Amino acid sequence: MNNTIKEVIIKESKELEHISNTLDYQKVTELCDLLVKCKGNIFITGCGTSAMAAKKAVHTLNVINQKAFYLNPSDAVHGELGAVSANDIVIFISKGGNTKELTSFIKNVKDKQAYMVAVTENESSVIASNSDLIIKVKVEAEADQFNMLATSSTLAVISLFDGIAVTLINKEKFNKKEFLGNHPSGAVGERLKEENMK
Template sequence: MDRKERLKQVMIDEAETIRKVAERVDYNVMSQITELLCQVKKNSKKVILAGCGTAGQAAKRIAHTLSVVEIPAFFLSPADSIHGGLGAMQQGDILILLSKSGNTQEILNYIPAAQKKGLTVIGVTENENSKLGQAVDIVLKIKIDREPDKWGIISSASTLASISAFDAIAFTAMEETGYTKEEFYLIHTGGGVGDILRKEL
C-alpha cells in the first residue's frame, strides 16, 4: 500500500470505528448520563473529568464541549488530584473517569474520595468488568475492534469514539435544556463562531 492509500485507510478506519460504536453503544446508558448532565447547572453543581495520556486529552476535549453548552465542567489532572486537587469534588457533583482498560491506577485513585464525598461516578471504558467498571455508579462501554495503527494498540479510534459519544450527549442536553444562541454568544464572542453569532444576533 502506498503512502496516500495508507493515509486514506487510517481515516476510513477511524470513521468506520465510530460508525460501529454508534451501532453497539448502550443508548439507555447514554440517555441516563444525558439526564444527569441536564441537571448540573440547575442544581449549581459541576462535572469533573479525568484520564491519563490519550484518555486525558479526550477528557479535556469533553470538558470543554460541556462548558460550551453551559454544563459547567473541567479537567482535573491525575497528578494534581492526589496533591489536594480532589478538594474540588463536592457532594452532588459528577465525576467522569476515562480509562480504556479500566485498570489505570491514577484514575482509580479518584474513586474512594468521590464515593465518600457523595459524587455520581461515571466510568468510560472498554471493559465493564475492570476495576473501574466494577467501582463506578454508571459504566459507558466504548469498545472497538482494533486501533488503526500497524500494531492495533495506539489509542486513537477508541478515543475519537469516546469523544463522539459525549458530543452526542452534550448536544442532546443542549437541546433539552433550551440553550439559546444568545446564551452561547455571551460566552463565545471570539473567533469565527463569534463573528457568525454577532451577525445573526
C-alpha cells in the same frame, strides 16, 4: 503515504459506525439526564490520550453552559480533590479501566459521595466495578498496524461526548444568544454576532 492516511480515516469512520450500533443508548440517556439535573459540578478525568478526550469533552460542555472541569489525576491526589463534593459527577475515561493514576483516588471520590461514571471498554475493570454508571465504548480495532495506538478508541469517546453535548442543547433549549455569550471570539463568534444582528 496518502494511501495510509486515507486507510486510517476509513478505518476510523468504520469504527464510529460500529460504536453507533453498539452503544447502550439507555445508559447514555441516563447520563444526559444526570448532567442536566446535576446541582454541583461535572468533573472529567483521564490519563494520556484519554486526558485529551476528557479536556475536549470539558470544553464542549462549558460552551453549552454545563459547568465542567478537567480533574488532573496527579493534581487530584495532591489537594484538588477538595473541589469534589456530594453534588458532583465525576466521569472517569479509561480504555482499560485499571489505570493506576485513576484508581488511586476512587475511594476518595466515593467517600465524598460524588456520583461516579466510567467510560471504558472494560466493564469488569476496577473503575467500572466502582462506578454508579458504566458507559461501554469499545472499538473493534485501533487504526494503526499494531492495534495499540489510541486512535479510533479516542475518536469514539470524543464522538460520544459530542453527541451528549448536542442532546443537552436540545434538552436545555440552549440558544445562539447564550452561545455568543460563551463564545464571542473566532470564526464562530463572528458568525454568531452576524446572526444575532439580523
